[in-house]
Amino acid sequence: MSTDDEVTGAAPARRRVVLTGISSRSWEHPADRGALAALRELRGFDDVLKALSGLWNERALRLEYLGSAIRVDHRQYPRVYRLFAEAAATLDIAELPELYVQYDRSINGMCIGMSKPFLVVNSGALELLDDEELRCLLGHELGHLLSGHALYRTMAMVLHDWATRLAWLPVGSLALRAISAGLREWWRKAELSSDRAGLLAVQDPHVALRLGMKLAGGGDLSEVDVTAFLEQAAEYERAGDLRDSMIKVGMVLDRTHPLPVARAAALRSWVDSGEYQRILAGEYLRRDDPRASSVREDVKAAADSYRETFARSQDPLVSLLRRLGDGAGEWVGSGAGRVRDWMAGGRRPRANGGESSRADNPWSAEADDDQPGDPT
Incomplete structure (x- = not known):
């Protein structure tokens, strides 16, 4: 390369x-x-x-x-x-x-x-x-x-x-x-x-x-x-x-x-x-x-991303919703999962208890107005 x-x-x-x-x-x-x-x-x-x-x-x-x-x-x-x-x-x-x-x-x-x-x-x-x-x-x-x-x-x-x-x-x-x-x-x-x-x-x-x-x-x-x-x-x-x-x-x-x-x-x-x-x-x-890229798979990945973000968030409001369990927290937290399951044709997700490996952290070595294009 x-x-x-x-x-x-x-x-x-x-x-x-x-x-x-x-x-x-x-x-x-x-x-x-x-x-x-x-x-x-x-x-x-x-x-x-x-x-x-x-x-x-x-x-x-x-x-x-x-x-x-x-x-x-x-x-x-x-x-x-x-x-x-x-x-x-x-x-x-x-x-x-x-x-x-x-x-x-x-x-x-x-x-x-x-x-x-x-x-x-x-x-x-x-x-x-x-x-x-x-x-x-x-x-x-x-x-x-x-x-x-x-x-x-x-x-x-x-x-x-x-x-x-x-x-x-x-x-x-x-x-x-x-x-x-x-x-x-x-x-x-x-x-x-x-x-x-x-x-x-x-x-x-x-x-x-x-x-x-x-x-x-x-x-x-x-x-x-x-x-x-x-x-x-x-x-x-x-x-x-x-x-x-x-x-x-x-x-x-x-x-x-x-x-x-x-x-x-x-x-x-x-x-x-x-x-x-x-x-x-x-x-x-x-x-x-x-x-070819799959619209269904991309939408499922987006839904999973939001669900994972919800699960990891330390924001007080999100933490409260998670603690509500069967109430609002469960509904919000599983919303993305419902979208994912719907995109998969109604199939239930498989349980996945594995953990992805974490790469070494390279960060630790050192301690808007809308425009007609894209501002950084």
């Missing part, structure tokens, strides 16, 4: 495995993958949107950045171009999309467009991130591109607009709120998927963690402790009482992105699961795999 410095001719301090032919399904969060599978079933809808977008909206967006930002290549921002090419090589992307740098002092990036997507990063990311952190951010945006998030988010928003037209019905308003909440929940999971792509592009969990810390507190980490930040993430998950739980629910519902500490915790959990190391070892889905 080759390394990306061999592909690009660069000589980075460390060598990264090129994930030849990797499919984005290998790193996508189960809930993200389930939503994408459902949207992809709307055959023809994506082609229509691509055609309409290419005729006007996407052209206008590209011209806007062509006229007001700096297009990255070997002459303009060569450092960024090198890191961009290396991140793309690691994820086995043969053709680089266009990349622009716009003036904005915050750390952010976007994947824009459906017919021919392109990437935009803020000048603040160039100023506040070191090479490895910037590589991780660029890998995050490339992850959005490979998953087609910009296209399918647009599809979802069109469906949302259609539902809006029915809001005048007696149950229309409630249905619309449910759809809106579902779309935001999916997008938060899409961000977790692309965080994994960013990690795979840089292949250093500590770098991905530092990027999360800078998203939370800015570019200077000289007085920030890694262990304390992870403890803060754990405290956010479990601390407080039911009042805090309800506040956290309200904080997240209207957001398209998870909170930075929650993103760091989710990425650490993915690394701890062993999936990250298995991908680096070559155990991943390939783009040319002749086996």
Whole structure:
């Protein structure tokens, strides 16, 4: 298996495995993958949107950045171009999309467009991130591109607009709120998927963690402790009482992105699961795999993911629901299981008492407004 410095001719301090032919399904969060599978079933809808977008909206967006930002290549921002090419090589992307740098002092990036997507990063990311952190951010945006998030988010928003037209019905308003909440929940999971792509592009969990810390507190980490930040993430998950739980629910519902500490915790959990190391070892889905993805299996995996999250959560409200046993806790906790069983044709799940092995924890060596694309 080759390394990306061999592909690009660069000589980075460390060598990264090129994930030849990797499919984005290998790193996508189960809930993200389930939503994408459902949207992809709307055959023809994506082609229509691509055609309409290419005729006007996407052209206008590209011209806007062509006229007001700096297009990255070997002459303009060569450092960024090198890191961009290396991140793309690691994820086995043969053709680089266009990349622009716009003036904005915050750390952010976007994947824009459906017919021919392109990437935009803020000048603040160039100023506040070191090479490895910037590589991780660029890998995050490339992850959005490979998953087609910009296209399918647009599809979802069109469906949302259609539902809006029915809001005048007696149950229309409630249905619309449910759809809106579902779309935001999916997008938060899409961000977790692309965080994994960013990690795979840089292949250093500590770098991905530092990027999360800078998203939370800015570019200077000289007085920030890694262990304390992870403890803060754990405290956010479990601390407080039911009042805090309800506040956290309200904080997240209207957001398209998870909170930075929650993103760091989710990425650490993915690394701890062993999936990250298995991908680096070559155990991943390939783009040319002749086996078509199963919508049923993807939806089942999404339901199982929510059920497992419910079972592991230390949030006071979730803990209370679990303790209610045969009451609300059992109903909520088994809801995802009912969906899974229904998707399986009514079969009861098999008992599984085994435990998955945990990989060594590489984290322990060191102690939003919606936009017409994808903000980091």
